[in-house]
Amino acid sequence: MRIYNTAMAFFVSLVIVACGDAAVEKSAAIEEVDVSNDAPIVTFTPKSDTMSSGKPSGPITVAYRIIGKPVVGQPVAIDLRVSSTLGPQPINIGYRINDATAMQLAKSQPETVSLAPNSDDQMGVQQVRIVPMREGRLYLNVSASVETENGSMSTVTAIPIQVGDAARPLSKNGELQIDAEGNQIRVLPAKED
Amino acid sequence: MRLKSSRSFSQGTAVLPLLLLAACGGSESPNAPPPPTNQPPVANAGADQTVFEGTPTNLNGVGTDADGDTLSFAWTQTAGQLVTINNPAMALADFTAPDVVAGSPETLTFRIAVNDGAASRTDTVNVTVEENEPPVANAGANANVFENTPVSLDGTASSDPNSIDTLTYAWSQIGGVAVILNGDDTAQPTFTAPDVAPGTMEALVFQLIVSDGVNNDTDNVTITVEEGQSMVMISGKVNYEFVPPNVNCNGLNFNNTVTQAIRGATVQLIDATSGGVIDATTSDDLGDYVFTNVAALTNVRLRVRAELKRSGSPSWDFEVRDNVDTSGNPPPLQNRPLYALDGSDFNTGGSDQVRNLTATTGWGGASYTGPRSAAPFAILDAFYSAVQLVLSADGNANFAPLDAYWSVNNTLMSPTDLDAGELGASFYSSNPDGGAANPSLFLLGDASVDTEEFDDHVVVHEWGHYFEDTFSRSDSIGGAHSLGETLDARLAYGEGWATALAAMALDNPLYCDTSIPGTGGGFGIDAESGGFGVQGWYNEISVVTFLYDLFDTANDGTDDDSLGFQPIFDTMVGPQASTEAFTTIFSFAAELRPMLNAQQQAFLDSQLERENVDSIGLDIWASNETNDAGGNRDVLPLYTDMIADGSVTNICTNSDFDRPDRDGNKLAEDRYIRLSIPVTDSYDVLMTTTTATPVTPDVNDRDQSDPDVYIYRDGVLIAFGNSPVDNSEAFTSQGALIGGEIYSVMIEEWRFDDEDGAPTTYPEQICFDLSFTATP
Numbered sequence: 011m012r013i014y015n016t017a018m019a020f021f022v023s024l025v026i027v028a029c030g031d032a033a034v035e036k037s038a039a040i041e042e043v044d045v046s047n048d049a050p051i052v053t054f055t056p057k058s059d060t061m062s063s064g065k066p067s068g069p070i071t072v073a074y075r076i077i078g079k080p081v082v083g084q085p086v087a088i089d090l091r092v093s094s095t096l097g098p099q100p101i102n103i104g105y106r107i108n109d110a111t112a113m114q115l116a117k118s119q120p121e122t123v124s125l126a127p128n129s130d131d132q133m134g135v136q137q138v139r140i141v142p143m144r145e146g147r148l149y150l151n152v153s154a155s156v157e158t159e160n161g162s163m164s165t166v167t168a169i170p171i172q173v174g175d176a177a178r179p180l181s182k183n184g185e186l187q188i189d190a191e192g193n194q195i196r197v198l199p200a201k202e203d
Numbered sequence: 204m205r206l207k208s209s210r211s212f213s214q215g216t217a218v219l220p221l222l223l224l225a226a227c228g229g230s231e232s233p234n235a236p237p238p239p240t241n242q243p244p245v246a247n248a249g250a251d252q253t254v255f256e257g258t259p260t261n262l263n264g265v266g267t268d269a270d271g272d273t274l275s276f277a278w279t280q281t282a283g284q285l286v287t288i289n290n291p292a293m294a295l296a297d298f299t300a301p302d303v304v305a306g307s308p309e310t311l312t313f314r315i316a317v318n319d320g321a322a323s324r325t326d327t328v329n330v331t332v333e334e335n336e337p338p339v340a341n342a343g344a345n346a347n348v349f350e351n352t353p354v355s356l357d358g359t360a361s362s363d364p365n366s367i368d369t370l371t372y373a374w375s376q377i378g379g380v381a382v383i384l385n386g387d388d389t390a391q392p393t394f395t396a397p398d399v400a401p402g403t404m405e406a407l408v409f410q411l412i413v414s415d416g417v418n419n420d421t422d423n424v425t426i427t428v429e430e431g432q433s434m435v436m437i438s439g440k441v442n443y444e445f446v447p448p449n450v451n452c453n454g455l456n457f458n459n460t461v462t463q464a465i466r467g468a469t470v471q472l473i474d475a476t477s478g479g480v481i482d483a484t485t486s487d488d489l490g491d492y493v494f495t496n497v498a499a500l501t502n503v504r505l506r507v508r509a510e511l512k513r514s515g516s517p518s519w520d521f522e523v524r525d526n527v528d529t530s531g532n533p534p535p536l537q538n539r540p541l542y543a544l545d546g547s548d549f550n551t552g553g554s555d556q557v558r559n560l561t562a563t564t565g566w567g568g569a570s571y572t573g574p575r576s577a578a579p580f581a582i583l584d585a586f587y588s589a590v591q592l593v594l595s596a597d598g599n600a601n602f603a604p605l606d607a608y609w610s611v612n613n614t615l616m617s618p619t620d621l622d623a624g625e626l627g628a629s630f631y632s633s634n635p636d637g638g639a640a641n642p643s644l645f646l647l648g649d650a651s652v653d654t655e656e657f658d659d660h661v662v663v664h665e666w667g668h669y670f671e672d673t674f675s676r677s678d679s680i681g682g683a684h685s686l687g688e689t690l691d692a693r694l695a696y697g698e699g700w701a702t703a704l705a706a707m708a709l710d711n712p713l714y715c716d717t718s719i720p721g722t723g724g725g726f727g728i729d730a731e732s733g734g735f736g737v738q739g740w741y742n743e744i745s746v747v748t749f750l751y752d753l754f755d756t757a758n759d760g761t762d763d764d765s766l767g768f769q770p771i772f773d774t775m776v777g778p779q780a781s782t783e784a785f786t787t788i789f790s791f792a793a794e795l796r797p798m799l800n801a802q803q804q805a806f807l808d809s810q811l812e813r814e815n816v817d818s819i820g821l822d823i824w825a826s827n828e829t830n831d832a833g834g835n836r837d838v839l840p841l842y843t844d845m846i847a848d849g850s851v852t853n854i855c856t857n858s859d860f861d862r863p864d865r866d867g868n869k870l871a872e873d874r875y876i877r878l879s880i881p882v883t884d885s886y887d888v889l890m891t892t893t894t895a896t897p898v899t900p901d902v903n904d905r906d907q908s909d910p911d912v913y914i915y916r917d918g919v920l921i922a923f924g925n926s927p928v929d930n931s932e933a934f935t936s937q938g939a940l941i942g943g944e945i946y947s948v949m950i951e952e953w954r955f956d957d958e959d960g961a962p963t964t965y966p967e968q969i970c971f972d973l974s975f976t977a978t979p
Contacts, residue, residue, distance in 0.1 A: 064630035065661050065716060066698055066743060067685040068726035069735055073864070091863070095687030095736055106722070108651075149651050153724060161451060166724025168652040170616065180527065180624070183575050183611045186540060190473075190480045196525050196540040198576035200507075200560035202547060 069095045070154045072167040080142050080173040085116045088169065090136045092154050096163065098127040099156045105138055106151040106166075113142045113150065113171070145174030243322035244268040248315045251328055253308075253367050254300045255335040262288070262296040262328065266317035275318045281327065283311030300332045306364075308333035337418030338363040338370055342411040345424055347404075348396045349431030349553030351500055356424060358390045361413045368415035377423070378408030396428045404429045431499055431553020437472060438493040438555070441465040441486050441507045441544070443562040443580035446657040452715035452727035455657055457566045464490025465544075465562070465580050466587045467511045475502040475548040485513075501551045505560055509542035509579035511587060517594060519602035521586045523579040526608035526645065527624040536621065536640040537606060542579035569721060571650050575611055578648065578656035582607050585662035585709070592708040593670070596772035603673040604641040605666075609656060614649035621645065629655050631668040642669055653718050660705040660714035667701030671786075675775040676918050678785040682868030686728065687736030689832055689860040689870045690743060692787040692825075692841060699746020699788070700775075706730035706751050707768060714747075731759060738815040739830045740788045741870045745814040749788065752810050761813050764806040770798050781917050783945050784823040784842070785875060788816060793823045824877055832870055835859055836968065842877040842947075847886050847940065847975035852876075853893060855970035856952045867956030876948035876973070878914070883942040884977040885935055888912050888922075890950060892930040894969045904962045909953035910971050916946050925953070935978060 070092065077087040092101050103123045107113055115121065116139035125136060140150055148171045155164035184198040249263035266274040278291040286298040294315075303309045308331050316325045341360035348354050358372055374387040386392040399405045405428045412421050442462045449456045470492040472481045481503060486492045497503070509523035524539045533539070544562050562576040586607070593600050608621070616625035621635075629646045644665045646655040655661050671677035679697030684690055690698070706712045717725035728735070730751035733744045740746075752762040754771060778794035779786060792811055796804055808818035820827030825841040832838050837855045845852050854876070860869035867873075880886075892908035899906045907929035914922040914936065924934035940946060952969040954961040 064628035064681075065655075065664055066702065066728075067683065068716065069686045070726075071685055093685075093863075095685055151719060151722060153722070163451075163726060164453065164724060165726055166718045166722045168615070168719055170614075170652070178612075178614070178623075180529065180612045184542070189541075189543075190478055194534070194538070194540040195508075195543045197506075197543050197545045198562065198574050198579070200505075200544045200546045200576065201563050202561075203559050 068165045069163060070101065070156060070165045072152055072154060072165075072169075074152075074169050076169075076171060080171055082142050082145060082173060085139050085141050086171065088138050088140065088150070088171075090138060090152065092125060092136065094154075094156055096156050096158055099158070100127075101125045102155045103136065104153040104155075105140075106153060107140075108149070108151060111143060112146070112148040113140045115139070116141050140171070142171065142173040145176050147172050147176075147178045239270075241272075241319070241321045242269040244272065244274055244317045244319045244324050246315055246317035246324040246326040248313065248326040248328035251330070253331040253333065255365070255367075256300050256302045256332055258300050260298055260300050260330060262298070262313055262315070262330075264294040264296065264315040264317075264326075266294060266315075268319045270319065272319035272321075275320075277316045277318075279314050279316070281312045281314050283309055283330075284332075286311065288313070300330070303332050303334055305334040305336060333365060335368070335415070335417050336364040338368065338413045338415045338420050340411050340413040340420040340422035342374075342409060342422040342424035345426070347427045347429055349499075350396050350399045350428050352396050352431065352550075352553060353393060354396050354426060355391050355393045356384075356409055356411075356426075358411045358413070358422075361390070361411070361420075361422075363413075363415050365415065370413045370415060373412045373414075375410050375412075376407065377410045378425075379406050382407060384409070396426070399428050399430055401430055432555075433499055434496045435499050435551050435553065436493065436495050436555040437497050437503075437505075437551065437558060438491070439505075439557045439559040440490045441468065441470060441492060441505075441560045441562075442490050443577045443584065444564045445577070445581055445584075445659075446564060446566070448658075448715040448717055448725065448727075449723065452713070452717060452725040454723035454725055455717050455720050457564070457568075457720075460564060460566070462561060463584065464488065465507060466490060466584060467513075468580070468583060469508040469510050469512060471506040471508065472497065473504050473506050475504050497551050499551055499553045502548055503551055504548045505546040505558060507544040507560060507562075507580070509544075509583050511583060511590070516599045517597075517601060519590060520604040521583065521602075521607070522605075523582050523607045523609060525610045526621050527610040527612045528622050533622050536608070536636040536643070539608070544576055544580065566720070571611075571720070575648075575656075578609060578611075578654075579607075581656045581659065582609055582646065582662055585659040586666060588659070589663050589666045589670070589704070589708040592704070592768060593674075593772065596769045597776075600674075603669075605643065605669050606641045607644040607646060607662075609646040609648050611648045611650070613645070613647050615647060615652045619645075624649075629653075629661060629665065631665045631672070633669075633672045642672060644669070650720050654720055658716050659709055660702070660711070661716050663705035663708050664701040664714070666708075667704035668697070670704065671697065671700065671775070674780075676780040676782075676786055678915075678918060680868050680873065682866045684743065684866075684868065686726070686744060687742070689737065689739075689741045691868050691870060691873055692741055692789070693785050694868050695741050695743045696746055696787045696791065698743040700750060700791075702728060702743070702747045703730060703750035703754070706747070707754050712751060712755070731755070731757065731762075737833065738813075739832060740814070740816045740825070740828065741832055742814075745816070746788050749810050749814050749816075753807065761809045764803070766799070766803060766806070770795060770803075773798060782823055783917055783947065784877075785915075785947055785949070786918070787825070787841075789821065789825040789828070789841070790823040792816070792818075793821050796821065832860075835871065837871040837874065842875045844879070845876050845948075845973070845975065846879045846881065847977065848881060849974055849976040851972045851974045853970055853972050854950065855894075855968055856950070856955065857968040858955045859967055861955065865955050865957075865961065867951070872955045873949050873951045876950065878946040878948045878975060880940045880942050880944050880946065882977060883939050885939050887935050887976045887978055888914075888924055888933065889972075889974050889976070890924070890932040891972045892969060893972055894966055896930070896966060896969070897964070899962050899964060901962070905954060905957055906962055906965060907954075908969055909957070910969075911951050911953050912973075913949045913951075914940070914946050915948070916941075916944060921946065 073091045075089045080086045119139045149168045153166045184196040189195045245267045247265040254260045276294050278296045284301045290296045311330045314327045339362050343357035380397050382394040384392050384394050407426045410423050445463050446455045471483045472494050482494050511521040546560050562580045564577045565571045565573040565575040612624035617627045619627045635643045647653045677697045678693045712730035714728040733748040735744045736742045738745045753766045756765045774795040782790040784790045811818040815830045817828050837857050857871045890910040896908050910932045911925040922936035924932045
């Protein structure tokens with residue numbers, strides 16, 4: 011996922027794909043190598059040389075920019091740009107916080123918003139304000155749905171908000187062991203009958 | 204009114220009396236407070252009891268008074284067989300429980316009255332008298348056991364009619380070869396069955412005496428020891444739980460979790476003591492496994508490794524591993540821990556056993572609360588399905604090793620940091636770890652953000668890129684892409700291929716991508732009907748629908764035939780892999796067409812036309828294509844014809860389809876050239892920007908054009924120029940280009956891709972003069 015530093019905004023897009031996530035630096039050097047019909051000539055491949063595009067993103071995508079540095083107890087503004095390839099349909103936005111001990115919506119922050127496209131069929135920037143209640147990596151879930159002729163289409167995107175410097179706590183799943191060949195394995199328990 | 208002197212006495216403490224004066228015809232103090240009101244005592248006759256007949260029984264009365272008054276007590280019997288109460292005027296009294304009829308307990312009721320001199324309160328207690336009946340010993344059922352096995356006797360079924368009795372146990376052996384009985388004073392003692400001569404049996408007799416402290420009872424049990432099998436069979440099924448999506452792909456449907464076979468995985472029988480592998484096998488398509496000739500009386504456990512391995516022809520080597528390692532010194536990627544499913548330790552005993560293992564989801568109803576054991580095996584089984592599809596076309600296919608990396612900690616974060624479990628997306632990489640690791644999939648698993656393990660179409664979509672990479676060829680340039688977008692033709696084909704392959708392999712046209720478990724988020728792609736964006740060769744959904752309808756047997760609209768997978772496979776691994784043009788729907792369809800008969804060609808054409816791809820004059824270069832994405836500029840011709848004779852061609856790129864944030868992978872951002880080489884020679888390539896790019900005030904803006912050129916032959920990069928020089932790219936091909944050959948050339952405006960700084964004011968269309976000149 012690329013981080014776009016534009017002059018206007020610094021949105022981190024959650025359009026989900028990795029391509030050349032390791033940014034490809036342009037090389038000024040031009041190698042001269044032997045040419046034959048059989049041998050591959052060059053070692054450099056443009057754009058994505060190591061990664062595929064990843065899975066396609068849904069028709070509704072959410073890009074976000076967190077304004078300022080989140081601090082416990084202080085309101086944090088997050089600019090959202092919601093895009094849809096489903097045409098100039100209104101997009102219904104909902105904000106959900108799974109862990110009420112982690113954050114709250116700021117006062118007067120509505121839980122749902124309906125976005126309408128502008129004259130360029132683009133959605134304007136929508137701002138949501140939350141108040142972190144503790145440090146750590148917190149998540150604001152943003153649901154976006156559009157009514158289509160085939161029914162409602164929706165997506166839920168988790169926006170990570172890092173409060174403080176605490177590293178993301180990692181969850182444990184299974185036990186690390188060494189197998190008979192001396193290799194690491196992560197053992198998960200089975201249900202038996 | 205008589206004055207009441209209220210005296211409060213605490214033990215050993217004298218308290219001055221309080222004189223209360225009341226106005227009654229001549230009080231000395233008309234304003235004196237009224238005398239305090241007496242608070243009555245509290246009586247407590249004690250808890251109800253059950254006692255045996257003939258036993259001395261206490262009546263445990265208690266009286267309290269808030270005023271500290273002296274209390275008097277009086278016990279009386281109010282119900283039941285009359286008894287003599289000893290010390291009835293004391294709080295603690297007693298009597299002797301009378302005789303009662305066996306099996307007919309009798310309840311006696313007693314009342315205590317507590318009086319503080321002014322008030323009295325009472326309470327009652329019930330004492331149930333029963334006859335102490337003898338216990339009943341039960342030494343358990345006779346049983347046959349194998350020699351040298353641990354045996355447990357069971358006296359827990361022993362009982363006593365009196366609820367208040369506590370039993371004691373005493374076991375002894377009274378017949379057969381003497382054994383050492385452990386815990387002979389417990390309800391369940393143990394011993395080890397002795398060795399017996401071949402063909403013989405030995406009867407061991409044990410006696411149990413239970414006592415309630417007064418009465419005893421005995422029972423015997425016979426344990427017959429026989430010779431066991433020296434070798435046994437261990438068999439069973441290995442399964443995993445799979446969670447399907449909700450309707451319309453709105454989240455995972457944990458209420459409809461199904462149990463499915465773990466197919467083709469390595470199953471090991473592990474020595475529980477040493478950890479060594481006793482035997483290994485592969486589960487079949489039903490998840491069945493069997494180990495024969497396993498030594499009896501051995502402590503073992505079963506293990507299922509998250510791997511599919513087959514040597515010979517066909518062959519494959521797929522593994523599911525955990526990529527996350529924050530130790531600061533992680534091992535190489537392909538040495539990260541492999542997932543495995545373990546059963547508990549057990550003894551093989553002396554007879555065959557069936558043992559089934561199931562990898563569970565870990566879902567607790569509203570969130571994951573337990574080990575997520577199923578996930579690696581769900582991923583593995585998606586691979587298995589994809590393999591079966593390929594084998595249907597080539598039964599001897601040999602698959603390159605592929606690893607899948609998944610973790611509960613794989614979350615969505617940029618930039619990608621595999622050690623930390625931070626992924627820009629779920630993706631496939633042909634040579635991760637700088638080429639030191641196998642081709643690999645990296646899959647999200649953080650339940651707070653997005654998980655992939657049960658989105659089987661997503662897993663096989665990524666596997667589809669692996670297929671292209673190892674069996675075929677893909678010229679896709681990758682990058683961010685959303686459904687319905689107008690993409691570079693190579694990207695559209697690569698993504699459409701991967702999604703269509705998932706639908707084919709899983710025999711399900713509905714591709715679901717769910718997001719956060721428990722939230723109902725997600726979206727779907729119906730490979731039968733498509734439905735996103737403008738149909739055309741630049742739309743990945745058009746490619747999905749086109750490919751899937753060639754394959755499937757369901758008839759809908761113009762989709763009234765089926766090619767099956769074979770010709771699709773043959774094209775991908777054959778001519779598509781070596782096509783002169785870039786890999787697009789044009790190269791695929793044009794390379795496929797000659798393999799088909801007339802009816803099939805007509806069917807192919809109809810499917811192309813349905814997706815707004817011209818079938819008339821179809822060739823790999825899209826020479827006769829007329830769909831220009833709605834009249835947009837710089838779309839057609841897809842390939843601009845040039846001859847490397849020094850002539851200059853002006854060609855433009857634009858980012859019209861790549862707003863608001865550019866990714867550099869939408870239609871017309873890269874332009875293609877079909878380059879004819881007249882003579883074998885090295886060639887000077889000159890590409891000069893002809894569109895003005897105004898300088899912006901911000902010195903950090905990368906506001907000047909940066910043209911780049913890449914020259915390919917049959918998909919192999921032959922020469923390139925990608926210097927950072929503004930407004931020009933000039934280089935000599937890295938070696939000779941072959942006379943008479945056709946090369947595919949890609950040109951691009953790097954600023955459309957540039958992550959770091961093309962300003963928003965940068966022109967949306969950039970044009971170049973391009974020439975190829977044989978070196979002097």
